[in-house]
Amino acid sequence: MKDRCGAMVLDSGGWHRHRCRRTVWKDGFCHQHHPENVEARRIKREKLWEEKRLATPLFQLERLKGKMQKLEKEVERHRKLLRTVYPLTVKFIKRDPDPGSCFVKMINWETERLIVSNGAVELFPEFSEVELYFGE
Numbered sequence: 671m672k673d674r675c676g677a678m679v680l681d682s683g684g685w686h687r688h689r690c691r692r693t694v695w696k697d698g699f700c701h702q703h704h705p706e707n708v709e710a711r712r713i714k715r716e717k718l719w720e721e722k723r724l725a726t727p728l729f730q731l732e733r734l735k736g737k738m739q740k741l742e743k744e745v746e747r748h749r750k751l752l753r754t755v756y757p758l759t760v761k762f763i764k765r766d767p768d769p770g771s772c773f774v775k776m777i778n779w780e781t782e783r784l785i786v787s788n789g790a791v792e793l794f795p796e797f798s799e800v801e802l803y804f805g806e
């Protein structure tokens with residue numbers, strides 16, 4: 671007679687425990703109850719749960735919120751940095767011929783315009799029209 675698996679299992683009603691009826695596959699356990707296979711199934715189950723959790727809209731939303739907060743902090747950091755690194759100069763990247771550089775007098779973050787001066791006149795370029803350079 672072949673040895674029986676050593677695992678204790680619940681009956682179909684879930685009330686009583688009895689010895690597994692399968693024959694031994696390895697180390698005193700059947701294929702299903704061998705600790706290696708039990709652990710492999712647990713890992714697979716947890717991986718599936720984690721994938722499901724990551725795919726839920728709520729989780730995605732939370733992740734995006736976190737990303738946005740991080741970006742907002744980054745933007746604020748750059749704004750502060752710009753305020754403290756005057757003088758700034760700009761080069762007009764869309765003008766031909768190059769009119770030379772102007773000093774940035776103010777930055778309007780709402781309208782994305784700069785107030786720049788070349789000493790004689792003030793100009794109001796948009797961010798997309800210029801490249802910024804730190805220093806004189």
Ligand SMILES: [Zn+2]
Pocket residue numbers: 675676677690691692699700701702703
């Ligand atoms: Zn078994």
